[in-house]
Amino acid sequence: MxxxxxxxxxxxxxxxxxxxxxxxxxxxxxxxxxxxxxxxxxxxxxxxxxxxxxxxxxxxxxxxxxxxxxxxxxxxxxxxxxxxxxxxxxxxxxxxxxxxxxxxxxxxxxxxxxxxxxxxxxxxxxxxxxxxxxxxxxxxxxxxxxxxxxxxxxxxxxxxxxxxxxxxxxxxxxxxxxxxxxxxxxxxxxxxxxxxxxxxxxxxxxxxxxxxxxxxxxIKAAEAVKVFEGVYRDVNIALANELAMWCEEHSLDALEVFQAANTQPYCHLHMPGAGVGGHCIPVYPWFIINLAKKTNPRLTKIAREINDYMPHHIVELTVKGLNKIGKPLKDSNILVLGLTFRGGVREFMKSAAIPIIKELKEWGARVYAYDPLCTQEDAKRFGAEWKEDFKGIDAVIITADHREFKELDLEKLASEMRGKVIVDGRNVVKLEEAKKYGFICLRVGRV
The missing domain is CATH 3.40.50.720 (NAD(P)-binding Rossmann-like Domain)
Incomplete structure (x- = not known):
């Protein structure tokens, strides 16, 4: 009909x-x-x-x-x-x-x-x-x-x-x-x-x-709605990441500041983290950038630069954590937890783990990976060795907010790891509990 x-x-x-x-x-x-x-x-x-x-x-x-x-x-x-x-x-x-x-x-x-x-x-x-x-x-x-x-x-x-x-x-x-x-x-x-x-x-x-x-x-207005939704999120995540790195410099806890600021109804600071992945948020801004003729979408471009920088910043935090235990990045054993771009979804598009693994290896680290949604072949494809325990590991980097990583047995980690450094790129680790077991825990916005 x-x-x-x-x-x-x-x-x-x-x-x-x-x-x-x-x-x-x-x-x-x-x-x-x-x-x-x-x-x-x-x-x-x-x-x-x-x-x-x-x-x-x-x-x-x-x-x-x-x-x-x-x-x-x-x-x-x-x-x-x-x-x-x-x-x-x-x-x-x-x-x-x-x-x-x-x-x-x-x-x-x-x-x-x-x-x-x-x-x-x-x-x-x-x-x-x-x-x-x-x-x-x-x-x-x-x-x-x-x-x-x-x-x-x-x-x-x-x-x-x-x-x-x-x-x-x-x-x-x-x-x-x-x-x-x-x-x-x-x-x-x-x-x-x-x-x-x-x-x-x-x-x-x-x-x-x-x-x-x-x-x-x-029709064109309807198409713009979805694209603008993604651009909004990308730009606001970039702002959160920029403010979080400023907080690191000034010895502040970004999440504490953000949560207080967001009690004001006109403030909506997003969550900082290891990077922006997936098929949507990191891609849609380029629709706007590539279609621009007379306008110059500077803010949109800068937001992309900031968010693409965050995996490198996670490596910087890892170096800081290792320095605190007197360990160089070269020849360290690093375990990356999470190969997917976000928790609960087996998708790899612009996953933060991929450039993190690549850069760690360039600096001479031995890089291992584990993800409950992935296989040994996935880890190998991205240049890491598969590892399901924490024995001999100097630093753990969390790049996906899988449920399993929110429930990490920190006591078990403390007993198995060679070093006690956690770089929490998804804000899933309970800091006070980590401190209790002697971990140096760094995250975007708090070092």
Missing amino acids: KLIGLNREEVKQTFKNGEFTIAVYGMGKMGLPLAAVFADHGARVIGVDINAKVVEMISNGENHIKEEPGLDELVRKNVKAGRLRATTDGAWAAKQADVMVILVPTLTDERGNLKLSPVYDVAEKISQGLEKGDIVITEATMPPGTTESLIPIFEKSGLKLGEFGLAHAPERTMTGTAIRDITGQYPKIVGASDEATLEAVIGIYETINRKGVIPMSS
Whole structure:
């Protein structure tokens, strides 16, 4: 059933009655939860992915995103009910669907230059099945203006924009909380090519999101919302890191100062740390920087420089800690706890551990690593030896806030380590307890 021309309440009713089909392109960490949520609210859903193994698993009711709470049940339930199925044939899915959602990965280099071939490939497939009255929605985060750049591809179908609708509704989710985020943690942002498409898309997302929808004046404005969210966080983390390093110089505890300052409602100092990782926060600022023509986004650039500097600062803190026990960095045994960029997620994009390991080795240290989500092969790939105990270690560096690292047995560490230095890059160690066992504990903002 085509949705353009229906008001949002009519769309909600047809949604719940299962009267239209949504194709979700990209069955990854964001796409599969979205497809399962759509199906759970009544829509007929086709999940599309180029990975035949992923498609086979979904078709059998199996969830391949194991770190997503609740997704196992949601996939199994809706496949069994016949509301969710999967295919590798994107053109076929487009012919069956009334709404197509693009949520494939947007790959970038270190400076945020996009490799949009996955998005273009999906757009080509959709153009082969696009019909009058269909709606295409991009959810993948892209530089403002990208969604509308796809219009010539969609028009290969023989239709002109207006005969089909186009919208952007940026995903606002995190791995590990995707279902919660999709269904009501934040309102959905939506921008569309015309009022009729906007009305229909509002109806779609109001059906699945308890917090509702914020309509934007344009597709480009909707794209900017998600990008600006990431830039805000990057700039504010950089400010926190800069103030924390100032606190080190002036013998202050940055977290003590920050927590007191944040009791004032207009102050929102973020948490300093070992660095900013992932596919989002360190990447989105480059969208703004790279698209700037007349403006010069100096603050955004400086924030990137500060946050990229933090892994080096962790090495500086390690040297300070070793100096306190009379040990040079060269030939020291250093154990890096955490290879992923954040706790609970097996992702390595711009992980602080990677440059830290590299620099420690350049200075002649023997570097070991452990991460409860990783393998010996992961450690070897990043240049470290795998180690699951603390025997003979001179200094421990914590670079990911995994639950296991928040519960470290400091008494056991004290009995096994050769030196007693902890560099806490994620503010997870209880300082008073560490002091009780004789540790020199350094963190960003307190030395």
